[in-house]
Amino acid sequence: MPTPAKRHRSTGRVTLTDVAHAAGVSPITVSRALRGERAVDPALVERVLAAANKLAYVPDPAARALASQRSNHVAILIPKLSNALFVDLLDAAQQTLRAGGFQALIGVTHYDEGQEEQLLREQLLHRPAGLLITGRDHNAATRTLIARSQVPCVHLMDLPDAGEAKPPYCVGFRQNEAGAALTRRLLATGRKRIAFAGAQLDPRVMQRLYGWRSALQEAGCYEPTLEWLNPASSSLALGGVMFEQIMGQSPAVDAIFFCNDDLAQGALLAALRLKVAVPGRVAVAGFNDLTGSDQMLPPLTTVRTPRARIGEAGATMLLSLMRGEVQARSFVDLGFEIVERGST
Amino acid sequence: MPTPAKRHRSTGRVTLTDVAHAAGVSPITVSRALRGERAVDPALVERVLAAANKLAYVPDPAARALASQRSNHVAILIPKLSNALFVDLLDAAQQTLRAGGFQALIGVTHYDEGQEEQLLREQLLHRPAGLLITGRDHNAATRTLIARSQVPCVHLMDLPDAGEAKPPYCVGFRQNEAGAALTRRLLATGRKRIAFAGAQLDPRVMQRLYGWRSALQEAGCYEPTLEWLNPASSSLALGGVMFEQIMGQSPAVDAIFFCNDDLAQGALLAALRLKVAVPGRVAVAGFNDLTGSDQMLPPLTTVRTPRARIGEAGATMLLSLMRGEVQARSFVDLGFEIVERGST
């Protein structure tokens, strides 16, 4: 018996229809049973599940995306991979999303709003089911893209302002409070001339700067010459350079608050090289509690930031939003912890 | 005039058909013109391009994937995000792929072959156009999945063995040669009792170990007690612990080759703490030339590995394979460079 001349493009894949035949129901019922959508007779659900299982059926993401206008991708936008902070954030978020059945699409913005916009446009083509984006500073086009896309979105690291009208979903902590808290701790140990050394100068660094500033102003110790800002990327090498610079030009400084641990680590190494006593001559503090800070000589005082928990909680909130659940609150403040070690 | 009651699910998207209408040709012609596939009248191509441009048409990845059985995703599998080496690899690969129009799907295996297999299965569902995978050690199921999928695949970091029958595509360098070269350099400076301190013990660490071993054997200096292997993850803290251990238990050791820079950095900090003179009492060398190694006290002698270039060259080779181009050779050896600094 000759096979009918069908124009067939069979892929060998087990399809919804195969499962439907095996279970003796229609494809739509299989679709609904598998997604747990609407009410389906429990007996049928069981039969469908058994058939799907037996045939090792896996839904086709592309077909699903085309039909439903929604994929199982989640776009993640972070500024840089060279800062361990964001790697921890990405790692945690990615694992949580995967456990929830979603695939992460990563985009690295390099702290450039234009690139961020471009990346978002590209990722939106994939109809992501959700969006995880670092920070709250985006250009107008990016904000419009997010709003128009209707895609659930959670902002990581930063939080809404106190009285904000329509706050977006956020998971993070208050950078300015952390900056202020660390500064107050330094003041409490008797330091008076506390310099702030910042690099990169992204929005979060600036927040820490404002926190430091307000704490010093409260104490009547603020002076503009204590601010050392460098737009270059944060690194150990730069920390060493800035340390030497500050000590050379502001001999009265008795403490330095570096905006990131890599700078502070570089400063501690420079201090060893230059034989500047830490904390005897000058106290050194960092931010983030990155790898190695507890191993330094002396160990580095710093602010432990919950970036892994931010990644996880942000992804968890997004998973909930993607299920259409109403959120009890629009943001989660995960706080921070000051870790005092030998450098102060 | 009443609109016909069509069951419509319009998405508002500009489609291929819209472009076809605007250009006055059939959708297939648009498809072909846009992909540059087969011969299309140049005049028509121009008209199509103009129309597509005017309408700001962007092809739908899901529809394309469903129809062609191929997406514009590339799956990348790496062992860990906590090792800066792999972050550099990922960063470079991802950028290169993006420039070529592909989206990276990342998977973190945690050095677990089972997880690697599971991740690959998940990613294969997305019908990736290509695959970038770290190393050459995979379980049988993973190897079968790769082969069966027919997806072009490039292995990163390692290279095929000299006389290998059907070598897969690889971009990397010879870990064992790098290990041997560094060891010979240490021997050349007069060191005799050179310990090897390894952590994680993944295939690449073992290759470095073999290189070290063979160099010592050549010189008649090999002794099993010089091998210090710890399966725990590599970290600064572990480096400090291993340093203390080795110095305590093998006082005759005059040099230590750490399998990764983070260990070596931790060792240098421990040496400062313990007041062990480096390189006076003992020389210390690392591997990879990670961030901060040049800032240590003394600066760390190490092997500079071209991981960013491996990521880039691997992605470039994959792009070429995905275009169906024949490769001149199956592997690219990017070599390594020994960086002598103050610690030896």
Place this chain on the structure above:
DNA sequence: CTGAAAGCGCTTACAG
């Protein structure tokens, strides 16, 4: 609670 029909936006295979 279940299903037959239509559709998502592309590309493949077959003709001419």
Place this chain on the structure above:
DNA sequence: CTGAAAGCGCTTACAG
């Protein structure tokens, strides 16, 4: 070199 038809594998919208 160009196109009408069918199909990729799902889900939506409409009925019953």
